[in-house]
Amino acid sequence: MNGSLPPDTKQLKTCVMFDEFEISNNSGEVAILARNALVKLENGLISNNLGIGLHSDAANQIVLENTTITGHPQQAILNDGGSEINLIHSTIVKNGSDDSTVGGIHDVHGVEFPGGQISQNDFVKLTNTIVADNGPGFFANDIRSATSLGGNIIGEATIFSESNSDLTGVILDLGKLQDLGGFAHAYQLPLEFVDLADNQTCLKADSRGMSRPLDGDQDGISQCDAGSIEMTSSDIIFANSFEKN
Numbered sequence: 001m002n003g004s005l006p007p008d009t010k011q012l013k014t015c016v017m018f019d020e021f022e023i024s025n026n027s028g029e030v031a032i033l034a035r036n037a038l039v040k041l042e043n044g045l046i047s048n049n050l051g052i053g054l055h056s057d058a059a060n061q062i063v064l065e066n067t068t069i070t071g072h073p074q075q076a077i078l079n080d081g082g083s084e085i086n087l088i089h090s091t092i093v094k095n096g097s098d099d100s101t102v103g104g105i106h107d108v109h110g111v112e113f114p115g116g117q118i119s120q121n122d123f124v125k126l127t128n129t130i131v132a133d134n135g136p137g138f139f140a141n142d143i144r145s146a147t148s149l150g151g152n153i154i155g156e157a158t159i160f161s162e163s164n165s166d167l168t169g170v171i172l173d174l175g176k177l178q179d180l181g182g183f184a185h186a187y188q189l190p191l192e193f194v195d196l197a198d199n200q201t202c203l204k205a206d207s208r209g210m211s212r213p214l215d216g217d218q219d220g221i222s223q224c225d226a227g228s229i230e231m232t233s234s235d236i237i238f239a240n241s242f243e244k245n
């Protein structure tokens with residue numbers, strides 16, 4: 001579907017599943033607009049469309065697995081209307097350069113009260129997912145309102161319930177999309193971020209079909225990687241364009 005969608009929006013109704021897909025370089029305000037739908041997106045890429053990557057509104061239930069959303073001038077994901085989004089082993093980077101409210105994932109639900117009490121912020125759930133290097137955003141660069149189920153790599157977030165197994169405040173540059181052998185291009189993970197995700201919630205394979213978990217850092221222990229790619233020892237790169245806070 002690369003470049004072949006209508007110029008405005010792609011509307012999904014009822015139950016939709018995309019496996020091994022790419023939606024890139026479209027000129028509409030929204031690449032995927034979901035309303036009242038069950039949607040599963042797996043092993044794919046949504047990239048460099050003109051506005052928002054995925055706009056979910058009106059009681060959707062959406063699951064993303066092994067999917068990368070990148071290169072959108074507005075939000076990667078805008079979630080509204082009581083919709084629920086479950087992101088598993090997905091990579092949300094380099095979105096929101098154009099004065100967004102949030103560059104990565106903007107869930108409009110959830111309110112932070114004085115004293116730190118937070119209202120319902122579990123409409124968006126994150127497992128072994130990367131949300132970093134987005135923004136700048138008015139509320140936060142990467143996430144407004146989400147709940148972690150563990151194993152995530154997160155940049156800047158607000159109204160966010162994190163897990164002990166998350167890395168937060170991470171400054172991360174994954175470089176450029178590359179052909180790593182799957183249906184769509186994806187990002188490699190720098191060595192320092194390999195083998196840090198949660199094996200208990202690890203998917204059985206990555207976006208290109210490589211089995212998880214692998215011992216990417218060669219320490220003798222196989223542990224899965226956050227994001228859509230499970231790094232093999234042969235495609236480990238020693239990137240030095242990142243640092244952790």
Ligand SMILES: [Ca+2]
Nearest residue numbers: 195215219221
């Ligand atoms: Ca290891």
Ligand SMILES: [Ca+2]
Nearest residue numbers: 214216223224
């Ligand atoms: Ca690994």
